[in-house]
């Protein structure tokens with residue numbers, strides 16, 4: 001039995017005071033996006049009513065406060081997934097943008113004609129279309145590992161599809177359609193035997209069980225705040241620092257530069273290198289109480305609760 005009481009938990013989410021056709025709201029679409037607890041909604045309002053200023057550029061108290069809140073959010077996300085350092089957290093709009101960032105910034109720089117990308121047959125479009133686009137641009141081959149009869153990745157077939165030409169393995173840790181939990185550690189170990197980089201689409205797994213990126217051993221993971229009680233419009237790319245450091249920027253503009261001139265423009269350090277323009281400050285800040293809320297319930301408790309629901 002789980003320790004927390006779902007009836008009590010409901011009370012923290014104001015949307016559940018609504019009714020439809022005279023019946024209380026039953027919301028079963030958290031895979032698409034979760035509802036938000038009051039603390040997340042309050043954090044958004046509080047940021048805009050008390051702390052709003054642009055970050056990293058102002059030398060006045062409010063700008064420093066805003067910068068500290070934003071960078072504090074980065075550190076909080078790092079702690080949530082046990083990243084080695086906060087700089088490994090790149091804020092994006094969503095998991096989709098995080099995967100596109102890797103396709104553009106790493107893929108364009110490192111892949112050449114004939115190289116192979118290995119994915120699975122259960123990938124979300126977000127973890128297929130960016131690779132498809134890259135394959136057309138760079139003449140890279142996409143290979144798709146089939147599924148077993150019980151809807152997991154066929155590891156034997158996966159192994160056979162790996163070759164010295166495999167430069168990237170990109171798989172989901174948890175299917176949004178099937179609910180399948182993919183054995184990513186085994187997949188990562190196999191990918192390493194051919195020297196491939198590994199991106200894990202963690203959009204469904206980070207909200208549902210404890211994530212330790214250092215133990216997992218991938219090169220990048222991608223996820224979205226809105227699927228884990230946080231606001232829409234803020235996503236995360238976690239990458240190993242040395243890999244992020246060696247990557248080209250994604251988009252160009254303010255914030256991501258070091259020195260700018262017509263002759264030579266240089267890039268800011270990781271993670272600013274990947275965060276061109278004014279970022280989504282308010283939603284990053286309001287992501288923090290979402291993580292606090294999940295930690296308060298306990299990720300192991302959440303997992304146990306979901307197992308109970310599944311059994312039911």
Ligand code: PLP
Nearest residue numbers: 094095096124126176201203224
């Ligand atoms: N990957 C998986 C497994 C998903 O379920 C989703 C969204 O449903 C995504 C990626 C894309 O997430 P977003 O739409 O937040 O970018």
